[in-house]
Amino acid sequence: MNPSLAQVLERSDIRRGDAFAVAPAPTLATGFARLDAELPGGGWPRGALTELLPEHEGIGELGLLLPMLAGLTAAGQTVVLIAPPHCAHAPAWAAAGIRLDCLRLVFPRQPRDALWAAVEALRCGGVAATLFWLDVLFRAQLPVNSLRRLQVAAGEGGGAAFFFRPARQAAAASPAPLRLQLQAAGRQLRVKLLKRRGPPARQPILLDVARPAGFVQSVNYAVAGAVLPDTTDIRRRSRVAA
């Protein structure tokens, strides 16, 4: 090989197309070994924007982040949620192992306030992970330069940044170095790596995210002495899948 070319390849900001980039900051383990193996640096990047594009809501898109969030909050680090799409149900978050006193929820009303809050939270060094949902407030018309602003802000703050976007944005260009498309696959979650700092991913990964298990019949009555619902009737009428 040409010696001057070898010299250029040794630079940290030059990456060969068939190798993973060296992550600038230590990554956060995802809690899924198969996903860790496919991500540059072996985990969720810090100081860079990560785009998550779920096909629908309710397919386990948050379940993908729960092991990492539980680890961060257990260490006393703060996680900020900006413009969450629904009310967060505290018992479920606590059951997932997340320390609730490390969680902050921000509810901006105006689109530009939401973008401002996201940029400020990303830029703040005290926030370990920021999760935000902006497309609903912007009615899917996010200003063109906002993704660039978010990416720069994430680089300044050095925390993990997860931007939840609708799946139809998958084809749009984005400065985020990591983009994942999420699809439902039965009890599992199919993760398609649209973009990463590394060789293109060949096939999607199937992950066992946390899904609610069926519950035992004997414990599921909230009030002692209440009349039991007529389960046989409901089951017959609704044809419950076993």
Next chain:
Amino acid sequence: MDLPAQLAVAATPLAALWLARAGTDAVCPDLPATRAALAAVPIAALELAPPLARRIEGFGLRRLGDVLALPRASLGARLGKPFVIDLARALGEIADPQTCFVFPERFEQGLELPAPVEAAPVLLFAARRLIAALAGWLAARNAAVRAIECLIDHGHGVITAVPLAFSAPVHSASRIERVLKERLDALTLSAPALALRLCAREAEAREDRSHALFDGGGQRREALAELMDRLAARLGPQAVQGLACHADHRPELASRPGSEKPTLKASLPSVPPRPLWLVEPPEALRELHGRPQRAGPLALLAGPERIESGWWDGGDARRDYFIAVDSGQRWLWIFRDPRPPGGWFLHGWFA
């Protein structure tokens, strides 16, 4: 408030207090008159600690005169030194210096603007001088403030008050300035501003902690507190919330905006799975041939879980919850209301 006042004048402060409690309108300008008046004061008016009062009563002493007639040295041995010292103070035998009431310090400084200002954000430039003065005032006292008020004077007695509240005591000029900037950016002035005034009441002692050399924990906490202050200043205090569990079976009440302090686990023991997102208010679902529909029929995976609660506070709920999956393989938490008119409702997403 309906508070009565009782007046008494005596030669020593403690004697005046006892005479006032006894309800005598005594005016005793000198010590002999005070001693004479004290003899008639009942022991109950002294408001002694209950064991001491019971012992004195046990001796058969009803009035202070009975106590004063006894030899002081043996009184000290039986009732304790502090009581005898109090007696000596009341009689003027030893000095009883009083501490003066000191008004809490407050900062207030104003500034006349050289020309009327129409746009609120421009006021920040003038406010910077006042904030620097406040920061100096706080530094001299090693103090910090939780709340500041910025008053914008429009002339003719019209004043706009901009209160600033901080989640933690602040003392640095840059932090106060950044929070004020967010408030001024969102403010439209009703009339041109002529003067500016900055007030800080209730300065508190600054909490000093030693910083670790390598661990950035303290810095991270400060950066986070500043971020929360700025978010609350621009979006409103209700827009930034914590999350906490509340012991209630009804899902919509089991979660509430929490405080920042770590709370004890209030969650119910061994509850069946709960969704991370709650749809509030519940979304009504169509029913077709006895099956709930949401873009196609829903398949019920688990259930029912009956939640029946709240008959005592008017929020009576009786619901049968199911975990369901729709045609797009999304996981829903739905319930059926067994009471008429009934129907199916979507109440959460297992995200």
